[in-house]
Amino acid sequence: MSRPGVRRTTWDALRARRRQLGRLAAWSGVESLPALLGGVLVARAVDQGFLAGRFGTGLAWLGVLAAAVLVGAVGTGHVYRSLGAVVEPFRDELTTRVVHTALHEVTRAGGRADSAAVTRLTHQVEVVRDTFGGLLMVVRGFLFTAGSALLGLLSLAPLLAGAVAAPLVVGLVVFAAGLPAMVAHQRAQVRAGEELGRSAATALGGHRDVVACGAQDRVVEEIGRRVTAQAHAERTLARMAALRSLSLGLGGWLPVVVLLLAAPWLVRNGLSTGTVLGALVYVTTGLQPALHAVVQGVGGGGLRYAVTLDRILRACPPREDDAGPPVDARSVPRPGARAARGGAAPAVRLSGVTFRYGPHARPVLADLTLALAAGEHLAVVGPSGVGKSTLAALIAGLAQPERGTVHLAGAPVAVLAPAALARLRVLVPQEAYVRTGSLADNLRYLRPDADEAALESAVDALGARPLVARLGGLAAEIDPAALSAGERQLVAAVRAYLAPAPLVILDEATCHLDPVLEATVEDAFARRPGTLVVVAHRISSATRADRVLVFEGDRQVLGTHQELPARSPTYRELVGLWEHVAVPSGMPLGGP
Structure with a gap:
């Protein structure tokens, strides 16, 4: 029939x-x-x-x-x-x-x-x-x-x-x-x-x-x-x-x-x-x-x-829940494990990546090749609208390049199932998501098995203790609308810190925090086992990174904070502007 x-x-x-x-x-x-x-x-x-x-x-x-x-x-x-x-x-x-x-x-x-x-x-x-x-x-x-x-x-x-x-x-x-x-x-x-x-x-x-x-x-x-x-x-x-x-x-x-x-x-x-x-x-x-x-x-x-x-x-052909190259969850380090630098495969590898938002649009990225070792800390800086968030989306697997490939831990992102991809990376965007419920439930969102001690340790590591105290403790019920933008970002940061994924991508995820608290958060992620990519809105984030990727017009320049002023006019200008800006004192924790 x-x-x-x-x-x-x-x-x-x-x-x-x-x-x-x-x-x-x-x-x-x-x-x-x-x-x-x-x-x-x-x-x-x-x-x-x-x-x-x-x-x-x-x-x-x-x-x-x-x-x-x-x-x-x-x-x-x-x-x-x-x-x-x-x-x-x-x-x-x-x-x-x-x-x-x-x-x-x-x-x-x-x-x-x-x-x-x-x-x-x-x-x-x-x-x-x-x-x-x-x-x-x-x-x-x-x-x-x-x-x-x-x-x-x-x-x-x-x-x-x-x-x-x-x-x-x-x-x-x-x-x-x-x-x-x-x-x-x-x-x-x-x-x-x-x-x-x-x-x-x-x-x-x-x-x-x-x-x-x-x-x-x-x-x-x-x-x-x-x-x-x-x-x-x-x-x-x-x-x-x-x-x-x-x-x-x-x-x-x-x-x-x-x-x-x-x-x-x-x-x-x-x-x-x-x-x-x-x-x-x-x-x-x-x-x-x-x-x-x-x-x-x-x-x-x-x-x-x-x-x-x-x-x-x-x-709708039949599909296994985790199609694509298998990723052994036991191989994904959790917070508290020792970071592995210089492993067999780079934590992140982009090979000849080109991306544009339309078939006739100017490429946002053109033939970009980049490799990050396991445990490396990269800062991405540059003017607004040059493609920093696009790069973060490509690494996270939320966008697909027109040409080239993106690999995480040796696996091609294009064929990884969502569950396998989630075990490899966590992306924290600028607009942080917080749901109605207890503060502990929000923090455990990416790691449901985290015990009380792990929550307390993460809260202290990221400087979130004053926020927890103000809200009434980890068991307190929170209303997302009642939190400031900075407080929501801090909750999202603690959540990502607890996640088992070895790669963390912060896409201007601390822009609403004051500089002191931002430094605390980024330092905590830098000490956390795994690889860190920070799309920075302040040049101070670049000073804490192992390497810095500067978006300069139609090209990208990669180097250390010490090397780049001599190689990149854009970076030299950003550093010069930052050095002439005094950090306001007494700014409240958690930002506006």
């Missing part, structure tokens, strides 16, 4: 719910009770009751049939309840798969949100849910109803059972043989519709350019071809209905014709009138409706199910 991925996914979904399917099958058996007994009870009502002159006996047999119908109705109610236990978890799995893929696309290196794709896929999930439930109902109904009718016929008259089963099998074979072509035409129809919509949207969006260039005829011709292609696909798909009608005629109506034409001969050769009438009941109320339901259901909803699920599986 469909592609291997669709078959496999459907089979896995059914196999995972064997118990629910067993319950569905049990109630389906109850529901099919009238189909099993209907012909036999009608035959007895006619032969032993009405034709024999015993009107009450005939009514009694029909009463038994009515009771069977009531029992079947109870079974039908439970069938729909059991169906939900199979269909809804499958829908939830597909929804989780779609959302997981969308989030992965947003959070991967260079990824971006695609709400249109998410909307389209979630709509497709609902289509799959509805058609999956419909398919399950019609296939289940056919198996139990047709099976019950054939069993009843076999018990009533084995000869008639064979005469009815043969055309039924032929009709099913004809339908099954045409099913692959139906799927292909359904897929072509969906694709043609999407291409027509895409072409029309492009033409409407650029209609002014079309008119300005005098390309109206060309665009109309192109869209006309798309309309013709979709119409052809629709007509071809409609012709497939003839194949369904043929299978219904062979499997559903041919047995009725055979029984009606053969009825006089059957009665002359020993079959009772009631038996022939019962056989007709089995065919017209059991086999024929069941065959009609399965052919129309599989030929309609089944095709939509196969095509739509295939598109979801293509757009």
Whole structure:
């Protein structure tokens, strides 16, 4: 019926719910009770009751049939309840798969949100849910109803059972043989519709350019071809209905014709009138409706199910939680471990990195190559808007270079899953995030297993003790809106200090702190095991670094604080301005 991925996914979904399917099958058996007994009870009502002159006996047999119908109705109610236990978890799995893929696309290196794709896929999930439930109902109904009718016929008259089963099998074979072509035409129809919509949207969006260039005829011709292609696909798909009608005629109506034409001969050769009438009941109320339901259901909803699920599986392939090169969490040092300088692989390596914010924009970074050893402290300085924060985003894996590669601890950032990336680096931006809750919960956000002693040690190391005391202790509930920008930055700094990641990137993360507290924070991070990158807003941060990267126009200059004044006019100017600025005394801790 469909592609291997669709078959496999459907089979896995059914196999995972064997118990629910067993319950569905049990109630389906109850529901099919009238189909099993209907012909036999009608035959007895006619032969032993009405034709024999015993009107009450005939009514009694029909009463038994009515009771069977009531029992079947109870079974039908439970069938729909059991169906939900199979269909809804499958829908939830597909929804989780779609959302997981969308989030992965947003959070991967260079990824971006695609709400249109998410909307389209979630709509497709609902289509799959509805058609999956419909398919399950019609296939289940056919198996139990047709099976019950054939069993009843076999018990009533084995000869008639064979005469009815043969055309039924032929009709099913004809339908099954045409099913692959139906799927292909359904897929072509969906694709043609999407291409027509895409072409029309492009033409409407650029209609002014079309008119300005005098390309109206060309665009109309192109869209006309798309309309013709979709119409052809629709007509071809409609012709497939003839194949369904043929299978219904062979499997559903041919047995009725055979029984009606053969009825006089059957009665002359020993079959009772009631038996022939019962056989007709089995065919017209059991086999024929069941065959009609399965052919129309599989030929309609089944095709939509196969095509739509295939598109979801293509757009959302299965993915392990931590795809990409494996990173052993045990190899990631925690605060308190010894820093490793000069390891086998640099902590950060950028090779020929070029980045721009648009295909025709001037590059923010052009062919930048940089390597930081494990445990090194780098400061990044330069005027506003030259690309310092862009560099921080590239190192953190939040942006993807146009050319070149970024590696953290030897692993390419572009293929690291978010969980693996989070184990390698922590980025603290200028706008610090603090959530409502206790101060301790905020500090443990990146290291939930941190004990009280670790919290207290981090608070003291970063000079946050006055803030903790003012808020009422680590257990105090805090309101982010009530904190100053500097206080929020201090909370975020302590949180990052506790994080297990060996690389910390401070992107102007201390700009709202006073110079003394800023120095305390940066010194604490410099002593912390691991590598430190500081995007600095004050040149004093550069004096504390092992090396300094200066953004100077279209180039970057790397060196020590002592080397750079002779090599970089920009750095020389920044140092000169800083030396002439007196640091205000008595500035409150935590900044404004």
